[in-house]
Structure formats: C-alpha cells, structure tokens
Amino acid sequence: MVKKLSSLLCIGLAFVSCKNNPNTASGDTEGLDAFNTDTLVSYIKTLSSDDFQGRKPFTEGETKTIGFLQNEFKQVVLEAGNGNSYLQDVPMVDILSHPDPNMQVKSSKGDFQLKGLEEYSISTPQTDSIISLNNTPVVYAGYGVVAPEYNWNDYAGLDVKGKIVMVLVNDPGFNNGDTTLFKGKTMTYYGRWTYKFEEAARQGAKGCLVIHSTAAASYPFSVAANGWNNSALRLDNKGEKLLDVQGWITTEAAKKLIVAGGQDSGILAKADIRGFKGVALNETVSTNIRTKVVRNQSHNVIGKITGSKYPNEYIIFTAHWDHLGIGTPDKNGDSIYNGALDNASGTAGLIEFAKAWKNMKTPPERTLVFLAVTGEEQGLLGSSYYAKNPVYPVEKTIANLNVDEVNNYGKAKDITIVGQGQSDMEDLLTEEAKKRGRYITYDPTPEAGHYFRSDHFSFAKVGIPALAQGFGIDVVGKGKEYGKKMQDAFNEQHYHQPSDQYESSWDLSGAIDDLQLLFLVSKRLAYGHYFPGWKDGSEFKAIRDKSAKDR
Ligand SMILES: [Zn+2]
Structure with a gap:
C-alpha cells in the first residue's frame, strides 16, 4: 500500500526527489x-x-x-x-521483588492456596515498598489480545479494571491449526508475554498472569519463573502505565482457578475460536510483594x-x-x-x-x-x-x-531473515544478497x-x-x-x-x-x-x- 501510494505521488514530481525503492547497479561496490x-x-x-x-x-x-x-x-x-x-x-530502576510464599484464593467453592514458584511466579515493576493484592477479582481473558488487523479483541465487553487477568501465552494462530488465523504457527507480537503485560496495563488491569505451556512459550516454566525473588532492571520512564503485579502461572494452577471460579477448564482450549468471550471468575486472590528499589x-x-x-x-x-x-x-x-x-x-x-x-x-x-x-x-x-x-x-x-x-x-552462501514478511527491508536485503551471489533463508x-x-x-x-x-549456515566449501x-x-x-x-x-x-x-x-x-x-x-x-x- 505505502509503496503504491508513493509511486502514485511520484507522477508529475521530479524523480530525483521521489524514488521508489531505488535500485543500485550490481557493480556499485x-x-x-x-x-x-x-x-x-x-x-x-x-x-x-x-x-x-x-x-x-x-x-x-x-x-x-x-x-x-x-x-x-x-x-x-x-x-x-x-x-x-x-x-x-x-x-x-532496579527492582528486587520479594513475594509472599503463597497466594490465598477465596472462592464460592472453598478457599485454598497456590504455592509460589511451584504454581505461579510474580514480580512487580512498581517502585512502592509493598504491593498488595487484597481480595482482588480474577478474570480469564483468552489470549489477552487486541489486534484490529485480525479483527480480534479478547477484552471486548470485559471489565478488568483493578483486577487480575489470566491470559494464554502465544496467539490464537498457534494451537488452532488454521494457518490463516493470525500468522498460523509463526508467533506475532501478540503472542509475546511482554505484549500481554502491556495490553493488560492499557486495559486498566491491576495484574496479569500468563498461563504457561512449554510448547507455546518455547521455554519451560522454570525459565518463565526466574523473576521470583529476583531483581529486574527497567526503564525509569515517568508516566508509563504499568501493572502492579505481573507473572506466570502453570496450566494446572490456572485450571484450579477456573474451576474454583465456577467455570469449566475446557474454556482454556476454546480461546482460539473466533467469537470466544472471556469470563469473570467468581473468586478473589490475595498476596503481597515487598520491593527493594535502586535508581541508576x-x-x-x-x-x-x-x-x-x-x-x-x-x-x-x-x-x-x-x-x-x-x-x-x-x-x-x-x-x-x-x-x-x-x-x-x-x-x-x-x-x-x-x-x-x-x-x-x-x-x-x-x-x-x-x-x-x-x-x-x-x-x-x-x-x-x-x-x-x-x-x-x-x-x-x-x-x-x-x-x-x-x-x-x-x-x-546464505543469510537468514528473521520475522519473514514483516517489512520492505527484507526485499532490499534479498535483492542485495542476490547481487552478491548469495541467497536468503528464513528463521526455521x-x-x-x-x-x-x-x-x-x-x-x-x-x-x-x-x-x-x-x-x-550454508558455509562455503563446508555445507549447511x-x-x-x-x-x-x-x-x-x-x-x-x-x-x-x-x-x-x-x-x-x-x-x-x-x-x-x-x-x-x-x-x-x-x-x-x-x-x-x-x-x-x-x-x-x-x-x-x-x-x-x-x-
Ligand atoms: Zn545476549
């Protein structure tokens, strides 16, 4: 689109100032x-x-x-x-998050505890000395994705203000098997945990727990949980909207919360079906995170x-x-x-x-x-x-x-493009590689x-x-x-x-x-x-x- 538009604009203008993807001669070294x-x-x-x-x-x-x-x-x-x-x-700012060892769950089906580091891992990006969840309601919001270009909004009609949202890792295209849903198996940015936290914060949530699965995250829970009792550096950007609590929960623990909240754990598998609606769970959670903050x-x-x-x-x-x-x-x-x-x-x-x-x-x-x-x-x-x-x-x-x-x-002989199909920059690299007698491979x-x-x-x-x-990887004289x-x-x-x-x-x-x-x-x-x-x-x-x- 942008390319077509700019070439239209070029008509009637001096082309020195408005070249469309100008090509250089292959001998221009x-x-x-x-x-x-x-x-x-x-x-x-x-x-x-x-x-x-x-x-x-x-x-x-x-x-x-x-x-x-x-x-x-x-x-x-x-x-x-x-x-x-x-x-x-x-x-x-360097924030050391020191969470309570457990999280208390109160639900109509009875009260219980989730064990920190085993069933979930949380930290805070906030600089307050203590961050508390105090009978905070929980909402399950599918993939937690708002993607206008795919006509997808997991937050539509959900009130998550001041609540904890629980969302699945990766994006709807990953599990569905439909290669035209999002980008199929290729992860879009909507699948990254960083996006999940950013979107939950934009929606006004108090916290976000990403439901872990090794296949969908591409690393085990122990890696996801490494923020536990650990310090993390972040930018000291004034005015940025941040969650109070962010972290990961195992699939098993997420199922416990869903069932205790009065829903069928089968809703986890339904989030990739178009039209799926998230639900408020009939339960609350309580826990604290104490922090140590150093600015630099x-x-x-x-x-x-x-x-x-x-x-x-x-x-x-x-x-x-x-x-x-x-x-x-x-x-x-x-x-x-x-x-x-x-x-x-x-x-x-x-x-x-x-x-x-x-x-x-x-x-x-x-x-x-x-x-x-x-x-x-x-x-x-x-x-x-x-x-x-x-x-x-x-x-x-x-x-x-x-x-x-x-x-x-x-x-x-080759060079790899990561993130296939993102931008015109890939075309430039492909064309220049060709001129140098090289070819393109894509991230496997x-x-x-x-x-x-x-x-x-x-x-x-x-x-x-x-x-x-x-x-x-196709090394000259030595092979792939x-x-x-x-x-x-x-x-x-x-x-x-x-x-x-x-x-x-x-x-x-x-x-x-x-x-x-x-x-x-x-x-x-x-x-x-x-x-x-x-x-x-x-x-x-x-x-x-x-x-x-x-x-
Ligand atoms: Zn590195």
Whole structure:
C-alpha cells in the first residue's frame, strides 16, 4: 500500500526527489573495501577484554566501554549525535521483588492456596515498598489480545479494571491449526508475554498472569519463573502505565482457578475460536510483594553523519554494547562474561559501518545515526528508551539496521531473515544478497518469536521498519551441516557464559560479507527519498501509517 501510494505521488514530481525503492547497479561496490577483518578483530578484542569486565551497565565496565566508543566515534569523525553530546542518558530502576510464599484464593467453592514458584511466579515493576493484592477479582481473558488487523479483541465487553487477568501465552494462530488465523504457527507480537503485560496495563488491569505451556512459550516454566525473588532492571520512564503485579502461572494452577471460579477448564482450549468471550471468575486472590528499589543511570552512545540533501531524514544503525558483567564463575573459575560475540562483535560492526560511510566519496543524502545501546541483556532497555525518547523524529526515521552477534565461522552462501514478511527491508536485503551471489533463508523456528528479541524490535514497536537478520549456515566449501553445527556449538557452550571470548580460530570473513550486505542495504536508503514500509498483515503497519501522516 505505502509503496503504491508513493509511486502514485511520484507522477508529475521530479524523480530525483521521489524514488521508489531505488535500485543500485550490481557493480556499485563503493565503500565495501572499508570493511576490514583486522580492525573488526581489534575492536572485538578490546571490548571483550577482561579489562572491560563484561560491560555491565553502571559498572566500571560501562565507563570503559562508553569511553572507548566515544573515542572511536570521534576518530571516525562522526558528529555528536545528541546535541553536543555523544551520549544519551538512560535512567533505569532496579527492582528486587520479594513475594509472599503463597497466594490465598477465596472462592464460592472453598478457599485454598497456590504455592509460589511451584504454581505461579510474580514480580512487580512498581517502585512502592509493598504491593498488595487484597481480595482482588480474577478474570480469564483468552489470549489477552487486541489486534484490529485480525479483527480480534479478547477484552471486548470485559471489565478488568483493578483486577487480575489470566491470559494464554502465544496467539490464537498457534494451537488452532488454521494457518490463516493470525500468522498460523509463526508467533506475532501478540503472542509475546511482554505484549500481554502491556495490553493488560492499557486495559486498566491491576495484574496479569500468563498461563504457561512449554510448547507455546518455547521455554519451560522454570525459565518463565526466574523473576521470583529476583531483581529486574527497567526503564525509569515517568508516566508509563504499568501493572502492579505481573507473572506466570502453570496450566494446572490456572485450571484450579477456573474451576474454583465456577467455570469449566475446557474454556482454556476454546480461546482460539473466533467469537470466544472471556469470563469473570467468581473468586478473589490475595498476596503481597515487598520491593527493594535502586535508581541508576546508564548511557547510549550516539554519533551521526548529517545528510547532504535530506538532513532531516534518518537511518539508524544499532548494536548493543552491554553484556552480563561479572557473575557466577564457570567450571574453570572464570567469572567475567566477556560477551565477545554477544555483542562486542556487533558493536565492532557498528564502528565499521561508520568508517565505511565516512569514507564514501558521495556522502549520504539522508542523515545516518550510529547508536550503541545499553541494557539489551536486561530487556532491550537502551533501544526501548531511545524509541520512547527519540533524539530524531520517529516518523522521519526511515529504517533501523541492527547487528546482534556476527558469523564467526566463515563465508556463507546464505543469510537468514528473521520475522519473514514483516517489512520492505527484507526485499532490499534479498535483492542485495542476490547481487552478491548469495541467497536468503528464513528463521526455521518462527514460533519462538525471535523477531521480538533484539534491539531492532524497539524500533519496530514504534513503527520504524527494522530488519532482523541472522547468520547463514550454508558455509562455503563446508555445507549447511557444518554451519548448523557451529551455531549449535556456540549456543550450547558459550552463549551467555564466561567462555564467550575472542578466539584466534574465529573466521570473520563471513561477518565482513554480512556487514557489507547490510551496508549495501543502507546505501539503498541513504540516497533518494524512498520510505520502506511494513507489509500487509504486519502488526506494526498501522502505527507507521498513522505516524507517517506527520511527515
Ligand atoms: Zn545476549
């Protein structure tokens, strides 16, 4: 739609200023030579050295990391990205939730207790010293989804103000078997637990319990329950609507509540049938959460190259600089979570992008923003803060290109698109990959919702078309099995462990290929006036169409 509209608008206008998805010649390789394995390695080595202490927000590791990045940005001769500053302050609050061990249930069918951590797990995003559920009514609201583009509203006719809503994880398309319902097995954002909490808060609920099932969540209850008695960082965003209580409940415990509330537990399975209506349960729950709150400030690092022709239109490159810091030692006694691949590598790639663009003979017509974000590991906090407090107007931000980890096992024939069918950015990547003799593969487990799990997603949520790519596995000369084996080996042995360290055995030639490909995509956007959009059926299309009116 957006594409068609813009080409109609092009008629009668000078086409220099209104190009529709301008294509570059396949021989247009200017800038690619700037990408260099040696410098990429040197940035990775520095950022992931023990000296940087695992780059945890608020630690000396942060001070060193943001110092290094500011220095590099200045050396590349990027302009300061936030007024005169290369930093954006990101206020955060660390909340330790200490819940009562049990939850009291009062129902017409008798009173009983649910056991914390075994049957449910809760925490609070609020900063009050104590949060109480005091005979709070419970409502079952199906999937807890309001999706106008699918003509679906689980909250229609339900009064949930001040109550606890219990909702299913994933979206109606997951269990139904109908591939045309939502996106079938592919998880839409409506399926993510973060969405469930956001929507429940918008509806005025006091709390939200997501009903867990391993298949639908893609991880076991123990993972979902890890907020129990644990501290969590969140943004200190004043005025944001938040729940008092949020968490997970096992399917068994949810059935207990439904039956005690006077309903048949069969209603759990009926929520994916169009026309299903949620119900108020005839019962109340009581429990408390005590909190310990610490406020602190972390930083995004931001630089830019001002566009020569459309300085007020922006393309944002991102990579998260943070990792997990110093923590539990591994079996070798190493306690520094260096995060070499995750995400010193992407941060190094961000500097490579900046260098390549700065070296271009023809400067970009639009403004390029280079943003190294904090707090990804704690829930996409730095990118989310930027998206909610943007330095540059959201409606004039053309696109986001994000790098979270790079391929360290050699050149691959393919590159993976995560979140198939979301935006026109995928078409640009597909076209550029083809020109480089490469092909596209798609995320093999779209039901796990990977598109919603890295920083590009913070931009998608406010409507900015954002590309998410993963590494290829079809390794040149070695095949797909080898690529898959290398990916699995990293995930099992090094992911989020102290052993995610730079090794001289790494082959970053494939990383350079991928970075060059993304650079070529950015060239398609940096010259001319093309605005990529979201595809029909994308849950982010409506918000972009709305904000595009302010352009
Ligand atoms: Zn990570």
